Amino acid sequence: MGEIFNDTNTNKLLKQIDEDLKKELSEKRYKHSIGVMNKAEEIAKIYDADVNKAKLIGLAHDIGKELPKEEKLKYSIENNLGVDEIEKINIGLLHGKIGADICKKRYGFTQDMQNAIIYHTVGNKDMDLLAKILFVSDKIEENRSYKNEEKQVKLEEARRISKENIDKAVLFLIDMSLEYTLKKNELIHPDSIFTRNKIIINLQ
Ligand SMILES: [Fe+2]
Ligand SMILES: [Fe+2]
Structure with a gap:
């Protein structure tokens, strides 16, 4: 089986996505x-991962991030994407599942690409x-x-770690986000904890 996304069809698809995003997303x-x-x-x-898939x-x-909240909920329910108890409250989190669904239907993204998009919000042990x-x-x-200097220092640290060990980078970024979530007394998605535990166990 050859590559599903070769350089030629990837560049074509990137162009199409780019045009769609210009219409559907804010400049930022x-x-x-x-x-x-x-x-x-x-x-x-x-x-040494699949560069074309990574770019796409x-x-x-x-x-799916800039759909209004009500639309996010409606889209998720109508397309049977599943809405868990945290997502019911933090509706914004649904943009992962919605994005994956849009990319499957519009651009033919494969299951591994869809999963990556689903998981990019809070992580997943798989x-x-x-x-x-x-x-x-x-x-x-x-x-x-x-603007927060401590956060900026951590961001630079994460950028450095990402070049050395991808698991350690995921762990570092989850810990960073948990720290601020705790400070703000916000909900923590259990998948972040499961991801964190799995990486710690695997790193031992
Ligand atoms: Fe993003
Ligand atoms: Fe996102």
């Missing part, structure tokens, strides 16, 4: 999407290399920066 989110595509390409090369999911991952690349790229892409 569009820029973020380009940043994630570039970062995913960079990291995929380091870990990097560019498209937030395609993340494969491609999913880890998207999870990390989303959070460290070059357009991201924090």
Whole structure:
């Protein structure tokens, strides 16, 4: 079986997604999407992952992010994507599942690409290399920066770790997000905890 996404059809599809995103996303989110595509390409090369798939999911991952809340809920229910108890409250989290569904139907993304997009929000214990690349790229892409100095230092640290050990980068970013979630007394999605535990066990 040859590659499903070769350089020719990938470039064509990237162009199509790019046109769609320009219409469907704000300028800021569009820029973020380009940043994630570039970062995913960079990291995929380091870990010898499928670069074309990494670029495609990097560019498209937030395609459902700017649907209004009610639309997100409606889309998820109508397309049987499943809404868990955390997602019922933090409706924004649904943009992972919605994005994956849109990308399957519109661009023919494969199951592993869909999973990576589903998992990019809170993580998942079953993340494969491609999913880890998207999870990390989303959070460290070059357009991201924090006014909070402590957070900015951690971001730089995450960028460094991402070049050395992708699992450690995922763990570092989950811990970083948990820390702020706790401080703000917000809900923690259990999948973040399951992901964290699995990586810690695997690193031992
Ligand atoms: Fe996202
Ligand atoms: Fe994103």
